[in-house]
Amino acid sequence: MELIWEGIRHALWLLLTADPEVLGITWLSLQVSGLATLASLAVGVPLGTLIALTRFPGRGLVVSLVNTGMGLPPVVVGLFVSIFLWRSGPLGALELLYTPTAIVIAQFVIAAPIVTGLALAAVQQIPPGFRLQMLALGASRPQLLWLLAREARLPMLAAVMAGFGGVISEIGASMMVGGNIRGQTRVLTTATVLETGKGNFDVAIALSLILLAIVFLVNWALTGLQQRRA
Amino acid sequence: MRGVGTSAPVLEGRGLRVVADGRPRLEVEAVAVHEGEVLAIIGPNGAGKSTLLRILGLLEPPTAGEVRFRGEPVGAGASLLALRRRMASVFQEPLLCDTTVLRNARLGLALRGVPDAEADRRVRPWLERLGIAPLAGRSARTLSGGEAQRTSLARAFAVEPEVLLLDEPFSGLDPSAREALLGDLERILRETGTTTVFVTHDRDEAIRLGDRVAVMMGGRILQLARPEEVFAAPVSEEVARFVGVENILAGEVADQGEGLLEVRVADRSLLVVGEAARGERVLLCLRPEDIVLGPAPAAGPTSARNALLGKVVRLVPVGVLWRVVVDCGFPLTALITRPSIDALGLEEGREVVAGFKATAVHLLRRGRLDRRPGGLV
Numbered sequence: 001m002e003l004i005w006e007g008i009r010h011a012l013w014l015l016l017t018a019d020p021e022v023l024g025i026t027w028l029s030l031q032v033s034g035l036a037t038l039a040s041l042a043v044g045v046p047l048g049t050l051i052a053l054t055r056f057p058g059r060g061l062v063v064s065l066v067n068t069g070m071g072l073p074p075v076v077v078g079l080f081v082s083i084f085l086w087r088s089g090p091l092g093a094l095e096l097l098y099t100p101t102a103i104v105i106a107q108f109v110i111a112a113p114i115v116t117g118l119a120l121a122a123v124q125q126i127p128p129g130f131r132l133q134m135l136a137l138g139a140s141r142p143q144l145l146w147l148l149a150r151e152a153r154l155p156m157l158a159a160v161m162a163g164f165g166g167v168i169s170e171i172g173a174s175m176m177v178g179g180n181i182r183g184q185t186r187v188l189t190t191a192t193v194l195e196t197g198k199g200n201f202d203v204a205i206a207l208s209l210i211l212l213a214i215v216f217l218v219n220w221a222l223t224g225l226q227q228r229r230a
Numbered sequence: 231m232r233g234v235g236t237s238a239p240v241l242e243g244r245g246l247r248v249v250a251d252g253r254p255r256l257e258v259e260a261v262a263v264h265e266g267e268v269l270a271i272i273g274p275n276g277a278g279k280s281t282l283l284r285i286l287g288l289l290e291p292p293t294a295g296e297v298r299f300r301g302e303p304v305g306a307g308a309s310l311l312a313l314r315r316r317m318a319s320v321f322q323e324p325l326l327c328d329t330t331v332l333r334n335a336r337l338g339l340a341l342r343g344v345p346d347a348e349a350d351r352r353v354r355p356w357l358e359r360l361g362i363a364p365l366a367g368r369s370a371r372t373l374s375g376g377e378a379q380r381t382s383l384a385r386a387f388a389v390e391p392e393v394l395l396l397d398e399p400f401s402g403l404d405p406s407a408r409e410a411l412l413g414d415l416e417r418i419l420r421e422t423g424t425t426t427v428f429v430t431h432d433r434d435e436a437i438r439l440g441d442r443v444a445v446m447m448g449g450r451i452l453q454l455a456r457p458e459e460v461f462a463a464p465v466s467e468e469v470a471r472f473v474g475v476e477n478i479l480a481g482e483v484a485d486q487g488e489g490l491l492e493v494r495v496a497d498r499s500l501l502v503v504g505e506a507a508r509g510e511r512v513l514l515c516l517r518p519e520d521i522v523l524g525p526a527p528a529a530g531p532t533s534a535r536n537a538l539l540g541k542v543v544r545l546v547p548v549g550v551l552w553r554v555v556v557d558c559g560f561p562l563t564a565l566i567t568r569p570s571i572d573a574l575g576l577e578e579g580r581e582v583v584a585g586f587k588a589t590a591v592h593l594l595r596r597g598r599l600d601r602r603p604g605g606l607v
Contacts, residue, residue, distance in 0.1 A: 129323050132289055136319035136395070137338045137385065140311055151328055 003201060011206030021183075022203075026210050029187040032100055033168040036107030040115045040163050043108075045156065048119025049148065053131070066120065069113025074106075078176030081106040085177065098179035103187065106173035111163040118162055122155035123148055154226050161222045165215055188214075237265040238301060240425045241286055241317075241393050246295035248281055248449070256281050256292070256449040263393065266423040270440030270457070272430055274472065278449040279429040280397050286427060287395045288314050300392075315342055318386035322398040324378035326370040331362060331381050334370050338389040349388075356384040359418060376407030383415065387424070394426045400435060412438065433473055437461065445469050461517075463592050470515045470594070476563040477516035480596075483508050490588065496559040501535040504593035513594035520590035521564035523554060525574055526581035537585040538562065542578055545571070556584045 014022055051062060083089050085097040085105075096102045126148060134147050149156070171189040178185035180194060188211045195204040242262035248255045256278045263269040263286075271279045284290040286297060288310050297304045299313050318338060326334045335357060336349035344352070357363040360380040365373065370381065379399060386394060399415075400408045416438055419426060428439055436443050437457045444454040445464075453465045464470035470478055481495035483506045493500050493512060506512055526539060540558035547553075552571055554564045562584050574582060 127323065127325060129321055130325050132284070133319065133321055133323075133325040136287055136289055136314065136317070136321075138311070138315035138318075138341045138389070140341075143341055147327065154328075 004205075007201040007205040008209075010202030011209055014203065014206045015210070019206075022206060022210070024183065025186050025188055025191050025207065026214075028100060028185075029168060029189075029211075030214070032103045032174075032187060033107060033164060036104045036111055036167050037115075037160065037164040039104070039108045040111035041160065044112050044115030044159070044163070045119045045149070048116040048121075048159075049123050049145065051116070052120045052123035053148070063120065066113055066117045070117045072110055072113060073172070074110055074170045074174075075172035075176070077106050077109045078173035081109060081173065081177045097177060098181060098185060100178070100185055102177040103174050103185060106177045107167035107170060110170060110173060111167050114166055115159045115163045118159035119152070119156060122152035122159065125155065126151050157222045157226050161219050164218055168214060168218075169211065239264050239298070240300060241427070242298045243282070243286055243292075244296050244298065246282070246285060246292045246297075248278070248285070249293045254449060256285075258282060258295075258449075258451055261286075261444060261451060261454070263425055263427050265425055267441045268419055268426040268428055268439050269442050269444060270428045270430060270436035271444045271446055271451075272433055272436045272472070273446035274431060277446040279431075279446050281449075282446070283319075283395055283397050283427060283429050286393075287317060287319055289319075315389070316391065317393045317395060318389050318391035319395040319397065320379070320382050320386045320399045322401050324370075324373075324375075324382040326373075326378055326381055326385075329370060330366065331368050331370060331373070331377075332357070332366040334381050335366075335384040335388055338385055342389065353384065353388045356387045359387075360384050360414060374407070375403050376411055379403060379407075379411060380414075383411075387418070387422075392425060394424050396426060396428045398430055401431070415439070433461070445472060447472065464515065464594075467513055467594060470513075470592070474517065475515040475592070476518045477514075477521070479514040479516070479560060481512055481514060483510045483512060491593070498538060498559055499535075500591075501588045502591040502593060503588050504591070506593065506595055511596040513596060515592040515594060516562075516586060516590060518553065518563045518565040520586050521562060522585050523556070523564055523566060523570065523574060523576070524583045524585060526583055536588060537583050539581065539583055542576055542580045542582060545576060545578065556582060558584055 051059070051066070081102065082097065084091050085094070085102055086092055087097070096105070130151065131144065131148070134144050139147060169189060171193060174187050175190050175193070178187065178190065180186050180190040188207050192204050192207045192211070195201075195207065239262035242260070243258055244260055246256060246258040246261075261282070271282065273279050281290070285292050288297065288304060299316070304310065304313060327337060332350070332353065336346070336353045339349040339352060340346070354363065357366055360383055362377060362380045362384065365377060370378065373381065379402070383399070400412060403411065412435060419439065428436070430436055440457050442454060443457045443460045444451045445460060446452070447468055452469050453460055460469070461473050464473050464475060467478055479495045481493040481500065483491050484494045484499065485492040486506065486508050489503060489505065491502050491504050491506055493502055493514060495514065500514065502514060538558035540556040540562065542554060543557045543561065544555040545552055548565070551565045551567060554566055554571070554576060556562045556564065564584060576582065
């Protein structure tokens with residue numbers, strides 16, 4: 001127990017003195033996971049909406065694939081993104097491996113199916129007659145999509161939460177494609193693993209507390225938005 | 231009553247066909263709603279009423295046939311949107327957006343690019359007329375069924391549609407909310423003269439709102455006429471049954487003359503007004519409210535025409551009235567009031583005389599060549 005209390009005390013000191021390295025790691029984590037979430041929203045929301053609204057052969061298979069994708073193991077994503085970005089790999093020429101961009105790509109691959117799947121579910125829970133009613137009221141195609149998105153906005157927020165929560169706390173892919181390079185690709189999760197391995201529990205606890213605080217704050221803010229209208 | 235048939239049709243369908251899964255679902259040769267008219271489409275569930283309404287509302291293309299709006303055939307693409315914006319629909323489900331009553335009511339105007347301030351100004355009178363002005367700021371989620379449907383109606387009326395399409399707007403409501411809304415809608419339609427196509431399975435709603443009634447069954451329009459005509463003179467047995475003719479008696483014309491027929495039904499002889507040849511098979515349609523019950527005479531069977539001695543077989547309450555089934559050699563159903571039942575001391579097994587006027591009968595001719603076995607239908 002002594003170890004934990006000592007760790008927490010030191011962690012608070014690190015936080016209160018705004019340790020530059022801890023702040024740098026935090027900032028990078030927010031940037032990387034924030035960008036990955038935004039990108040997954042940009043792709044996942046329209047894609048999920050499209051799948052929800054159209055009927056085509058093989059649709060059931062596509063929905064199953066998306067749902068499987070929601071549970072994609074980050075290490076598997078890390079492995080394949082690594083292979084693609086490897087110097088001799090298909091995208092090796094871009095020299096992205098072990099850069100923050102590589103982490104954004106990997107986290108995007110993890111978050112996109114989550115956002116797509118939840119957006120699909122969000123749009124599907126709108127009564128089928130709603131589309132017809134909106135068309136009957138004189139909605140154009142773009143207006144219809146906008147109205148559907150607006151109607152599904154609360155469950156869409158859940159997609160944002162799940163997407164961001166999934167990637168900010170993910171470790172396998174970040175480690176594999178980022179390499180945990182100090183000052184360059186070290187994020188909260190990979191740093192926590194490293195410091196724990198070295199026995200620096202105080203730093204590890206400080207990083208963990210920050211991670212928990214971020215996840216909590218994001219969910220709190222979004223839940224607040226959701227509950228206000230519920 | 232508004233003039234019908236004199237003005238040009240606002241919306242019409244010609245040769246409409248819908249085929250789904252290789253089976254014909256809808257076959258409507260011609261249907262039209264005229265300026266200022268309320269066309270009620272009635273029929274049982276699955277008759278194709280809603281499909282017809284969606285086709286007329288340009289929300290679903292027919293497999294074949296065309297829809298005309300003010301005489302012009304409807305094309306595809308952008309003009310479809312422009313034409314939809316000249317109509318408005320209210321469905322059985324209110325299907326409101328997750329926002330306030332006011333924002334919902336002005337949605338149609340918003341979609342047409344009307345600025346909020348002007349939309350508010352145009353929507354307010356409709357909220358007033360439909361009695362939901364005090365709810366303007368309320369979230370649509372908190373509304374009762376009746377309030378939500380009123381909001382949906384306000385949303386439709388606010389765009390001042392050239393044609394209003396109503397698809398069973400009252401079926402989801404409890405009886406008191408339904409009655410109140412029916413009354414309000416009836417008044418608004420009379421006042422505004424909004425051209426309306428109104429789909430319902432409820433014949434009372436059709437009588438109250440419709441200037442003309444189309445009876446639909448199995449994807450076809452079987453009869454299209456004024457309500458009093460449809461209800462008094464249905465064109466076929468199935469239409470008769472649907473519009474509430476509970477007594478349909480099969481008989482044969484025994485004698486004929488001066489516009490009066492003597493028809494044999496079972497072993498009874500009935501006198502009815504109509505035209506048919508001797509020996510012709512006919513169906514007699516008799517509404518239960520046209521049958522009068524009286525006490526059985528002490529001295530055996532009556533000899534008066536259309537006064538049939540029989541036994542009460544069943545008494546069933548229907549709303550404020552009672553349905554009394556009398557066995558006169560064939561079952562005859564009458565609708566009478568509670569005081570009448572008490573006055574006659576009606577109970578099962580009791581003898582009564584069931585009578586009706588010769589003019590109360592609507593005659594359906596089945597032709598002489600019909601070889602189907604006679605007797606009761």
